Amino acid sequence: xxxxxxxxxxxRTEPDEHRENVVERVFGNRYVLLGLLLALLAWVAVAxxxxxxxxMAIVASVFLHEMGHFLMAKRNGMKVxxxxxxxxxxxxxxxxxxTEYGIKLVPAGAYVRIIGMHNLEDLATTDDEGRTYRxxxxxRRMPVVLAGPVMNLVLGFLLLVVVFAGFGHPSADTWRxxxxxxxxxxQAAGLEPxxxxxxxxxxxxxxxxxxxxxxRTLSGRSVDLEVERDGQRTIxxxxxxxxxxxxxxxxxxxxxxGDRVVAVGTTPIESYDQLRAALADRSGPTEVTFDRNGRxxxxxxxxxxxxxxxxxxxxxxxxxxxxxVRSGVVTATGEAAGAFGETITGSVAAMGRIFSPEGIGRLxxxxxxxxATDTNVTPVDTGSSTGNASSGGGSRPANADRPMSLxxxxxxxxxxxxxxxxxxxxxxxxxxxxxxxxxNLVPLLPFDGGHIAVATYEEIRSRVRGRPxxxxxxxxxxxxxxxxxxxxxxxMSTLYLDAVDPVRLTP
Numbered sequence: 001x002x003x004x005x006x007x008x009x010x011x012r013t014e015p016d017e018h019r020e021n022v023v024e025r026v027f028g029n030r031y032v033l034l035g036l037l038l039a040l041l042a043w044v045a046v047a048x049x050x051x052x053x054x055x056m057a058i059v060a061s062v063f064l065h066e067m068g069h070f071l072m073a074k075r076n077g078m079k080v081x082x083x084x085x086x087x088x089x090x091x092x093x094x095x096x097x098x099t100e101y102g103i104k105l106v107p108a109g110a111y112v113r114i115i116g117m118h119n120l121e122d123l124a125t126t127d128d129e130g131r132t133y134r135x136x137x138x139x140r141r142m143p144v145v146l147a148g149p150v151m152n153l154v155l156g157f158l159l160l161v162v163v164f165a166g167f168g169h170p171s172a173d174t175w176r177x178x179x180x181x182x183x184x185x186x187q188a189a190g191l192e193p194x195x196x197x198x199x200x201x202x203x204x205x206x207x208x209x210x211x212x213x214x215x216r217t218l219s220g221r222s223v224d225l226e227v228e229r230d231g232q233r234t235i236x237x238x239x240x241x242x243x244x245x246x247x248x249x250x251x252x253x254x255x256x257x258g259d260r261v262v263a264v265g266t267t268p269i270e271s272y273d274q275l276r277a278a279l280a281d282r283s284g285p286t287e288v289t290f291d292r293n294g295r296x297x298x299x300x301x302x303x304x305x306x307x308x309x310x311x312x313x314x315x316x317x318x319x320x321x322x323x324x325v326r327s328g329v330v331t332a333t334g335e336a337a338g339a340f341g342e343t344i345t346g347s348v349a350a351m352g353r354i355f356s357p358e359g360i361g362r363l364x365x366x367x368x369x370x371x372a373t374d375t376n377v378t379p380v381d382t383g384s385s386t387g388n389a390s391s392g393g394g395s396r397p398a399n400a401d402r403p404m405s406l407x408x409x410x411x412x413x414x415x416x417x418x419x420x421x422x423x424x425x426x427x428x429x430x431x432x433x434x435x436x437x438x439x440n441l442v443p444l445l446p447f448d449g450g451h452i453a454v455a456t457y458e459e460i461r462s463r464v465r466g467r468p469x470x471x472x473x474x475x476x477x478x479x480x481x482x483x484x485x486x487x488x489x490x491x492m493s494t495l496y497l498d499a500v501d502p503v504r505l506t507p
Contacts, residue, residue: 033089034091037107041055049417050416051410053425054413054425055107057425061432061433063085065151067151068147069147078144079115079131080112082113083101083111083113085107086103089104089105115128116134141451148437152440153433153434153437156343156429156433157336157340159433160339160430161332161336164333164335165328166326167324167423168325168423169327171323174196174325175207176195177193177194180317181291183262184241185240188238189238190236191225196227196228196229197211200215200223202226216245216314218240219242220239221314222237223237225238242271242312242315243260243313244257244261245310247308248311258293261290262296265286272312275307276307279303279306280305283303286301287299288301340434350435354490355486363497370500407495411502445480454476
């Protein structure tokens, strides 16, 4: 059997057309797309149930945000033509009345289309002008744009009430040991996760924040700890270890307060005085091995190196786990209100840091470096992955303060679910909803806050001029494009960092 190869100008052969038709029939079929989506979600649910829970919960949060806009727009007589869950190709939809409802392939949110949001939008028929967003009074438009953020803020508050009443909140003065660092004073003394340290040399310790400064003053000293284990109290003698303090760490280029030097060259280091002597007696480039948050690194320093006489602080080697205390519904509501206010304050401060010149520059630097890892130190594979253990205070991953994408949030939420169950997951979802509500109130388009700012300006101008006034949206489009580009850049940057350098609960 013979054949010819078609020239570039000839039509494609029948098999090529058939192959394209098959692909189009398969992936253009909404039932196939729906089956693929459900199969993917089922696989995630089987593989990592908490990851599935977080994905569904965040989609639900965005869905409820758009539901707020939808219900208020309908209530105020506006025409809503679409209400979809997800983005991308349409998977499944149906029409009821004038609105099409449905699901799209990428479950990354939801959207509502209200006709006539601004004067640049052309309508299919002028008969609908009276039902557009732009034709409504200020007092009819405000509830529509506010409904989405308010829905998220209310949901965040209710989740906090559920956490405080149903699961409890961390006690301010009661804690237990969560992890014990390898080769630490706590491990040498036989302390274990779950133990409660009640006193040091007869001095009562309350919360972990009170315990930390006490330990830091005891470097190298032998003390007696009163420990409660399985309801039984016992006295445990321990010689408190050491770690670098601010002055000690300042002598190095790559070390930070809390690091523990374990070797200089091949010489083991057991005390700060040994470290001072070892670095003073050597000459030339010297390898220093140190422990940071349970991971071992090496760096090279130039010796002789003189360290300050008082450059260390006490290090016990434990990290805390809070003891949860439940409250009644009334008390829990008050506690949730306090946590709600703190979360709002923290979220506003976080937005200020993220979008400040320093924050944007820091994020760009992290993207350029492929993450937040210190390039002056080299990790050592010890075959161990102990959790965060400190001299008395918990530690945080180096990248914990950078913004996260949805990928990072669901990963952290999945870890929380595996470690703390519903209490941690619901608390995270409360924070996510509060932040989502607040960022949508930023007074810039295309955020809801931008529509609020435009409508408020129009109302003020209308009252001053004595006749209706509407902003020419074409003049605001350049600013809107800048905001959109900034948000796309933030989304892509954080998504990249969450893929190559994910934030973890423990370093």
